[in-house]
Amino acid sequence: MSRILAAATAEFRIALRNRWVTIAVLMMALFSLVLAAAGSAPTGDVGVDRLSVTVASLTSLAVYLVPLLALLMSFDAIAGEVERGTLPLVLTYPVSRAELLLGKFTAHLGILALAVIIGYGLAAAAAIATDPRAAAGIPALVRLVWTSLLLGATFIAIGYAISALARRPGAAAGLAILLWLVMIVLYDLGLLAAVVADGGGSFTTDIFPWLLLANPADAFRLFNLAASEATAAAAGIGGAAGTIPAAHSLASIALWPFAALALAITAFHRVTP
Amino acid sequence: MQSLTLSQVTKAFGAVKALAEVSFTVAPGERVALLGHNGAGKSTLMKIVLGLLEADSGAITVLGAAPGSNRARTGTAYLPENVAFHPSLTGLEQIRYYLRLRGESPAEAIDLLERVGLKDATKRRIGTYSKGMRQRVGLAQALIGTPRLLVLDEPTSGLDPVSRRGFYAILEGLAAEGVAILLSSHALTEVEAKTDRIVILRDGRLVADDTLAALRRKAALPIRLQVAARPGSADEVANKLAGGRRNGVVVDLLCRHDDKLARLGDIAALGPMIEDVEILPPSLEDIYSHFSQRPMP
Numbered sequence: 001m002s003r004i005l006a007a008a009t010a011e012f013r014i015a016l017r018n019r020w021v022t023i024a025v026l027m028m029a030l031f032s033l034v035l036a037a038a039g040s041a042p043t044g045d046v047g048v049d050r051l052s053v054t055v056a057s058l059t060s061l062a063v064y065l066v067p068l069l070a071l072l073m074s075f076d077a078i079a080g081e082v083e084r085g086t087l088p089l090v091l092t093y094p095v096s097r098a099e100l101l102l103g104k105f106t107a108h109l110g111i112l113a114l115a116v117i118i119g120y121g122l123a124a125a126a127a128i129a130t131d132p133r134a135a136a137g138i139p140a141l142v143r144l145v146w147t148s149l150l151l152g153a154t155f156i157a158i159g160y161a162i163s164a165l166a167r168r169p170g171a172a173a174g175l176a177i178l179l180w181l182v183m184i185v186l187y188d189l190g191l192l193a194a195v196v197a198d199g200g201g202s203f204t205t206d207i208f209p210w211l212l213l214a215n216p217a218d219a220f221r222l223f224n225l226a227a228s229e230a231t232a233a234a235a236g237i238g239g240a241a242g243t244i245p246a247a248h249s250l251a252s253i254a255l256w257p258f259a260a261l262a263l264a265i266t267a268f269h270r271v272t273p
Numbered sequence: 274m275q276s277l278t279l280s281q282v283t284k285a286f287g288a289v290k291a292l293a294e295v296s297f298t299v300a301p302g303e304r305v306a307l308l309g310h311n312g313a314g315k316s317t318l319m320k321i322v323l324g325l326l327e328a329d330s331g332a333i334t335v336l337g338a339a340p341g342s343n344r345a346r347t348g349t350a351y352l353p354e355n356v357a358f359h360p361s362l363t364g365l366e367q368i369r370y371y372l373r374l375r376g377e378s379p380a381e382a383i384d385l386l387e388r389v390g391l392k393d394a395t396k397r398r399i400g401t402y403s404k405g406m407r408q409r410v411g412l413a414q415a416l417i418g419t420p421r422l423l424v425l426d427e428p429t430s431g432l433d434p435v436s437r438r439g440f441y442a443i444l445e446g447l448a449a450e451g452v453a454i455l456l457s458s459h460a461l462t463e464v465e466a467k468t469d470r471i472v473i474l475r476d477g478r479l480v481a482d483d484t485l486a487a488l489r490r491k492a493a494l495p496i497r498l499q500v501a502a503r504p505g506s507a508d509e510v511a512n513k514l515a516g517g518r519r520n521g522v523v524v525d526l527l528c529r530h531d532d533k534l535a536r537l538g539d540i541a542a543l544g545p546m547i548e549d550v551e552i553l554p555p556s557l558e559d560i561y562s563h564f565s566q567r568p569m570p
Contacts, residue, residue, distance in 0.1 A: 002373065003374055003376075006374055007374070009370070009373075010362065010366070010370040013361075013366060014361045014362060017361035017398075018361055084359065084360075085356075086357050088323075088353050089351060089353050089356060089357075089411075091325060092324070092346060092350075093346065093374045093375060094346040094375065094376075272325075272326065273320075273325050
């Protein structure tokens, strides 16, 4: 445990020096504030408090931004050490590869938590300041925070796996962007196209829900929208949220980080320094 | 018990044989120099000892345990060739991190850095360090705790002569405390009088494993006599001594150790034609070349 903490401290310090902490926090804060400003127009009589509306918008934002931030922080973790030549020495220390990786993971997840809490916090503060009923949306906000961290944890670990498999930072960066594009953007487009082509057949009813659950980003969106009263504000895939039990999507987002970490540790073990 | 035992260690990378049946030992308190050209297999051998690479065949025992096992790693310290650190950390932060990884108190970092002469740069980022300074950080981390086996891959590259002397003084102190030391080097001159035994690798094969004095004996290289003739008599001197002319006045002779006195007698007999005689025993480089370049037995 103390070795994991030692690795985490060093990694956090490096991220701080490399401005990664600042960049992550600024990115989340900027996007959250823009969303809050866009959502501050009078909502009329939707019957929903402003914070719940903000949380719904933040959910759509988080699906894109949280995996991106996570991958940006993690793609260099192993490939960078291989390239700098720092890996052989640390691997001769009495510390396991899993411990080293968990140390990095702790630091990166901590940075993501900082960015998420500050970013969402700013948007929430703006909502609460302008709507006295906003307190009703706080449970949804809390849920969004911890599910965002689970989503981030998944992509941080996937980033490590990519980093270990690619061995070179350049290749790892390319793979990370490709993975983000496929899992976050193209996956949904592909599913939508399949659903349209299927025209309500067995694919739509039997296979489609499982494919949604298999993607951690979709599971994240489903869970937050299904649990939120602001489902009305959601569009696209969110419409499917009604048919999939929240327990299923929760299981997906809760299991993914462990699966991804196991994958990352396995990939790291295959790296010969 | 030996601190390090290698027996019949073999390792190939594809068709290239990096190590072929290498066997030797390092005892506690012993300093062993591992010599060989680039690509002779020194770094590969060290990585196998450290458990970073796996040997194809052969047996290795590190402090009584398997290489790479927790017990072996706990007692072994390593200084890689061209040691690298994250440029964003300061020397102090880096050493504190390594101390914590070994379960030692981070407060010892300052002492360690002082010991290797880095006291003034502890709060600067390693990115701003010179190669020699990075090498010292590497040495500082190798001194953490109480290692019982030190594996040092070209530890003095990038160090100036004064720092080298300080470095070998530290090693001498450690060896006196019973630490076994295996260090690699390019040159025999570098490790002369600073190590107890010399192991030479050539194309992955062990070609020598002995003390320097014994290697000198075994090599039995000829002694060179340089005879300076008076102007105008160089040709005659070369003729009479059956030696080769080098330039206008110098005549080169090679002789075996046993013949030295007889040859000197021959030279003295030429009397006034001779201005000076220089006796050159085989240099360390000659001995090293003899072993590292001789054809495979």
